[in-house]
Amino acid sequence: APQALSDHGYIRGIEYAYLQENTPDENRLYLGIHGGKNDASHGHLDAGSFLIQANGENFAIGNLGVENPYPSDFFSTTNPLYTSTATNSATSRGRFYYYRVRTEGKSALVFNPDARPEQKPTGVSSFTSQANDASGGFYVLDLSDCYSRDVSNYKRGIKLRRTTGLITIQDEFVAKGNGPAYWIMHSAATDGISISTDGKRATMTKNGKQFHATIQAPSDAVFTVVPRSESAINYLTETAPIFNTIMNGKNSINKWYGKLQIKLNNTTPNQAVTIRVDFAKSLQAVGAAVVPISNWTTQN
DSSP: OOOOSSSEEEEEETTTTEESSSSSOOOOOOOEEEEEEETTTOSSOOOOOOOEEEEEEEESOOOOOOSSSSOTTTTTTOOOOOTSSSOOOOOBBGGGTTTTTGGSSSSSEEESSSOOOOSOOOOOEEEEEEETTTTTTEEEEEEETTTTTTTEEEEEEEETTTTEEEEEEEEEEESSSSSOOEEEESSSSOOTTTTTTOOOOOEEEETEEEEEEEEEEEOOOOEEEEOOSOOOOOOOOOHHHHHHHTTTTTOOOOHHHOOEEEEESSOTOOOEEEEEEEEEEEEOOOOOOOOOOOGOOOOO
């Protein structure tokens, strides 16, 4: 007989946590998030990257895979360093120029994109709280150390409300500067994606199955879509001029994956910001009010 899967789990060391609906149905909602040490063996700059499955399909993925075979410079240290002064100059090619290693190639936040690694390569993220019961569950990941150059604190929470079939990804951070911030989600369901007139809702279709994303905060945020490409590497607008030439022909093509993203054009230094995006199989699964992560329960 098939084994019953737990409706939540945490893998120590790998620092991966997941939540899912308590049903054997392959259409169940599933979400996971990755933390831990960025400098773990073969580690990428992917702390906070998330995965979502619904209706038997992957709608959000956190990792595009590795370069195969490994390029000769795949483990070479790059300049500028994480701690370098902001610069658009990329000089010594290596690990943190590769799209699949960079944070912008994940489903994570990126602050002030330029030639530097977006997360601290030695950064560590850890789970600070979690709860789970029949009505729902959540995990909270503290990412402050991984983003210490750009933020004074940052937590990302993932939540599943089993009673309503709603997934929430919520980010709370305080930026040190006033540069742009991106919320990025890689998806194999960007073909034919529909964005509502106000930019707040995205409806994805994968193999005829629909899945909806809704921005609950901030109030001025809107979705944009970056289509998948048979040839282009989807670096951000700011980093494409930096890496496209020096990395020409070096990146594997990611032809199955586009991006759903939010760009905050500027952040206010020392001001708390909340980004909340809800996901559901049904538009009827309306989210509750935005609640600070510190006040999360399985009921709200």
